[in-house]
Amino acid sequence: xxxxxxxxxxxxxxxxxxxxxxxxxxxxxxxxxxxxxxxxxxxxxxxxxxxxxxxxxxxxxxxxxxxxxxxxxxxxxxxxxxxxxxxxxxxxxxxxxxxxxxxxxxxxxxxxxxxxxxxxxxxxxxxxxxxxxxxxxxxxxxxxxxxxxxxxxxxxxxxxxxxxxxxxxxxxxxxxxxxxxxxxxxxxxxxxxxxxxxxxxxxxxxxxxxxxxxxxxxxxxxxxxxxxxxxxxxxxxxxxxxxxxxxxxxxxxxxxxxxxxxxxxxxxxxxxxxxxxxxxxxxxxxxxxxxxxxxxxxxxxxxxxxxxxxxxxxxxxxxxxxxxxxxxxxxxxxxxxxxxxxxxxxxxxxxxxxxxxxxxxxxxxxxxxxxxxxxxxxxxxxxxxxxxxxxxxxxxxxxxxxxxxxxxxxxxxxxxxxxxxxxxxxxxxxxxxxxxxxxxxxxxxxxxxxxxxxxxxxxxxxxxxxxxxxxxxxxxxxxxxxxxxx
Amino acid sequence: xxxxxxxxxxxxxxxxxxxxxxxxxxxxxxxxxxxxxxxxxxxxxxxxxxxxxxxxxxxxxxxxxxxxxxxxxxxxxxxxxxxxxxxxxxxxxxxxxxxxx
Numbered sequence: 137x138x139x140x141x142x143x144x145x146x147x148x149x150x151x152x153x154x155x156x157x158x159x160x161x162x163x164x165x166x167x168x169x170x171x172x173x174x175x176x177x178x179x180x181x182x183x184x185x186x187x188x189x190x191x192x193x194x195x196x197x198x199x200x201x202x203x204x205x206x207x208x209x210x211x212x213x214x215x216x217x218x219x220x221x222x223x224x225x226x227x228x229x230x231x232x233x234x235x236x237x238x239x240x241x242x243x244x245x246x247x248x249x250x251x252x253x254x255x256x257x258x259x260x261x262x263x264x265x266x267x268x269x270x271x272x273x274x275x276x277x278x279x280x281x282x283x284x285x286x287x288x289x290x291x292x293x294x295x296x297x298x299x300x301x302x303x304x305x306x307x308x309x310x311x312x313x314x315x316x317x318x319x320x321x322x323x324x325x326x327x328x329x330x331x332x333x334x335x336x337x338x339x340x341x342x343x344x345x346x347x348x349x350x351x352x353x354x355x356x357x358x359x360x361x362x363x364x365x366x367x368x369x370x371x372x373x374x375x376x377x378x379x380x381x382x383x384x385x386x387x388x389x390x391x392x393x394x395x396x397x398x399x400x401x402x403x404x405x406x407x408x409x410x411x412x413x414x415x416x417x418x419x420x421x422x423x424x425x426x427x428x429x430x431x432x433x434x435x436x437x438x439x440x441x442x443x444x445x446x447x448x449x450x451x452x453x454x455x456x457x458x459x460x461x462x463x464x465x466x467x468x469x470x471x472x473x474x475x476x477x478x479x480x481x482x483x484x485x486x487x488x489x490x491x492x493x494x495x496x497x498x499x500x501x502x503x504x505x506x507x508x509x510x511x512x513x514x515x516x517x518x519x520x521x522x523x524x525x526x527x528x529x530x531x532x533x534x535x536x537x538x539x540x541x542x543x544x545x546x547x548x549x550x551x552x553x554x555x556x557x558x559x560x561x562x563x564x565x566x567x568x569x570x571x572x573x574x575x576x577x578x579x580x581x582x583x584x585x586x587x588x589x590x591x592x593x594x595x596x597x598x599x600x601x602x603x604x605x606x607x608x609x610x611x612x613x614x615x616x617x618x619x620x621x622x
Numbered sequence: 623x624x625x626x627x628x629x630x631x632x633x634x635x636x637x638x639x640x641x642x643x644x645x646x647x648x649x650x651x652x653x654x655x656x657x658x659x660x661x662x663x664x665x666x667x668x669x670x671x672x673x674x675x676x677x678x679x680x681x682x683x684x685x686x687x688x689x690x691x692x693x694x695x696x697x698x699x700x701x702x703x704x705x706x707x708x709x710x711x712x713x714x715x716x717x718x719x720x721x722x723x
């Protein structure tokens with residue numbers, strides 16, 4: 137056993153507890169400093185992860201339930217960076233909470249710990265516990281504005297559907313355990329490869345499908361996407377941002393482990409299902425986003441469409457697809473967090489979340505206008521930004537599979553249609569920033585220094601991933617080497 | 623009669639389906655939440671039965687984790703439902719309509 141491997145997670149949990157305790161000694165008007173302290177702490181942990189581990193070898197702890205390899209490390213750094221930017225946003229946003237600012241920071245950190253454990257899950261038990269740690273903390277984070285009925289309603293909807301999906305997940309795990317007699321991913325893969333002791337393959341398959349329900353819910357993939365728009369709209373903006381980046385990526389990494397480590401020999405049976413889910417998710421997200429007027433709801437549908445693009449990489453079931461998923465996620469992190477940071481500032485100024493609140497933003501704050509425009513262009517997948525290259529890699533992986541089976545050409549066509557539709561609604565946002573008439577309030581919007589820094593990081597990330605993709609792609613290719621895929 | 627694994631699994635599947643039906647058909651948020659707990663307990667029963675008949679204790683361990691997590695979930699969930707009830711004076715799903723297009 138090698139408990140020193142979980143040092144990053146432990147550091148994050150301790151940081152969360154320190155924030156909670158320090159809250160006692162901090163007067164109400166200085167609570168913001170706790171937020172900046174949390175940001176600093178996460179930054180230190182992120183830096184430390186580069187010195188402590190290099191991810192070239194696969195290490196196990198806790199009876200093989202916990203794995204630390206290149207993939208786990210990639211995702212841990214991803215989650216740390218996401219939480220860093222979200223905490224900056226949350227500190228800016230914390231004035232809108234009547235109370236419990238420090239609890240918000242602490243809960244964000246606990247959710248982060250859950251995501252980091254999820255990145256290392258190599259056992260259905262750790263998969264379940266880390267997923268629930270994320271979900272239960274998010275129940276609170278979603279309904280944090282407890283005087284606003286929208287926030288509470290979003291919380292209850294997330295609660296009911298989240299608990300339903302964990303019910304399916306747990307029953308699926310029970311069936312898998314019953315047919316395979318093990319919870320460990322490596323042992324399960326061995327048993328599948330040798331075909332020993334697997335009398336009930338149907339039972340195992342049913343279990344895998346039920347687990348897929350739980351993970352599909354986290355990713356907001358069709359048909360488990362119903363919650364996403366409502367919850368995105370009702371939650372406080374930092375929660376929405378963390379939900380759309382962190383929670384989705386946790387579902388992605390767990391699905392990757394499940395397909396790539398636990399059931400590589402069975403994964404091909406899921407090919408058609410994943411293709412159908414990908415096509416359905418892309419079309420649903422893109423088509424339903426068209427009539428939306430609420431910014432956060434619009435991004436909710438856009439996040440459903442993104443889940444569809446991520447599923448493309450799972451449908452092709454090979455290394456190229458998996459590395460494309462990682463690349464897309466990296467671009468998605470910078471893009472979405474840039475968009476939500478701008479939205480958080482604008483909504484605080486305007487008090488409304490409607491697209492028309494962006495009117496005159498180009499005059500009121502050129503920095504915010506530029507950032508949001510870049511984010512929309514990147515989400516739409518226009519070169520030379522991060523979103524373009526991510527989508528390009530995913531579509532390339534799909535086209536390459538077309539030689540094997542023609543249905544992949546149709547999947548490609550559906551994805552391209554989705555991209556074309558999305559151009560329309562992303563451009564609508566850009567139009568509202570620069571060419572909206574009747575914007576009455578023209579007072580400049582002040583942007584604080586930490587927010588400026590966060591925006592600069594996001595813009596740099598978007599441009600770097602878009603213009604110079606080689607380095608980041610190499611990292612992604614390196615990270616997926618631990619998966620047992622073709 | 624000899625009670626075997628299949629009997630336990632049948633009861634567990636029935637409990638799961640009853641829970642699912644409750645979630646789909648009932649209109650009161652609290653009753654829906656109770657049905658969700660029923661689904662989790664159906665999984666617990668299946669895990670314990672598999673554990674007993676396969677002579678492998680991992681399933682029992684999993685049940686402890688599920689019970690603990692379910693307790694945490696209930697604590698948060700009931701608090702949320704009560705907060706919503708205070709605001710809305712209703713616990714019916716038809717009244718959850720403030721988030722729309």
